[in-house]
């Protein structure tokens with residue numbers, strides 16, 4: 001990811017390492033291990049603009065921070081740098097640190113109130129129903145490339161699948177989907193257009209809530225409106241926004257990382273096809289080794305305290321190091337050993353803010369991958385493994401492309417019009433995103449660092 005802050009220099013003598021910029025993004029795991037060797041379980045780091053923070057590297061310490069909101073709050077208004085005016089309004093992390101009235105940014109009783117509405121509304125989806133949607137969309141996506149014998153599984157499968165499913169689950173009309181998803185993706189990456197995209201998402205969801213008030217459906221938006229907590233419209237909009245953002249990138253990463261593992265690790269694939277490992281076990285292995293969110297921003301110290309032998313001051317920002325904690329040698333002395341379905345990883349965090357959508361995320365990944373591998377059993381990587389590239393940001397790291405080949409098949413299984421996924425173009429041909437017709441006129445995101453054609457432009461074949 002390129003950043004306007006990348007060329008600044010840390011203060012002389014500063015022991016902290018930048019968690020952003022080319023070096024950190026080239027090899028985040030390598031950086032975490034370097035930090036662990038230098039500092040132990042909690043390390044001083046710098047985020048965009050060289051603002052100081054603490055990266056929690058230990059598994060136990062991550063759990064302590066995540067499970068003790070009385071000491072480590074989720075409320076960014078406690079951030080001392082913010083209070084002291086050191087964080088400009090257009091700071092790239094603003095969408096993740098500007099307080100909003102959502103369960104993600106509050107603690108205690110208020111968190112229970114908001115989170116109750118979210119979890120109870122998510123629980124109204126019957127699991128088989130969600131899996132049916134996933135299977136249907138997965139089949140449609142596969143139909144779009146099955147006859148060609150080749151595909152980029154990131155662009156043609158891992159990215160669109162969670163988005164198609166989630167757009168359906170929130171009850172958004174099809175015309176909203178493309179631009180909404182593109183903006184949500186842009187915003188989570190902390191690009192220069194993140195703020196514009198964030199605004200676009202909010203405006204679009206406001207329109208969705210107004211529609212559902214008039215015409216209720218069997219969807220998450222309607223169930224939030226009906227929930228006895230009686231959330232206000234703005235609260236519902238903000239929670240829809242949160243859910244979409246929380247679901248897209250994470251689930252796409254899980255699918256792409258698992259497929260890469262299947263395609264590149266012969267032992268992994270043999271275990272899977274030989275029945276020694278189930279697909280759910282394989283997902284857990286990936287959630288340990290390459291969690292979809294490498295770090296979570298953030299927690300803020302409620303008072304002067306200590307964690308992992310480090311003195312933390314009131315108002316300091318902490319990042320949960322989910323990727324680093326999963327590889328903590330204290331709990332995984334040999335990280336090459338299989339985890340056999342063990343779920344005590346940090347990929348979904350822990351404590352009161354632990355991901356409430358993990359079952360849906362797992363269902364999308366599991367059913368989607370199962371559908372793909374069943375239909376294309378001879379799937380293989382179309383490029384040498386060493387040519388695979390990643391895009392990184394502060395919080396996540398995702399595969400740019402996963403080119404595969406397989407025996408072309410002549411027929412489709414859905415019998416419906418396939419979702420028109422364009423044949424992937426080389427990255428050098430990528431063009432700026434254009435906005436498909438949508439419900440609002442907010443300008444399209446054109447922010448770096450994606451350097452790729454808009455996901456939905458590709459998805460709709462409008463290139």
Ligand code: HEM
Nearest residue numbers: 103104246247250251254292347348349353355357360361
């Ligand atoms: C594999 C996919 C997913 C992963 C790895 C994942 C991971 C996470 C993580 C690490 C957090 C942060 C918790 C914290 O701050 O401590 C989170 C929060 C959240 N996730 Fe997920 N997530 C996934 C899918 C989903 C899906 C599909 C949904 C919705 C259906 C969802 C909804 C949420 C929400 C609403 C929050 C905020 C909860 C709160 O702060 O109380 N996530 N997720």
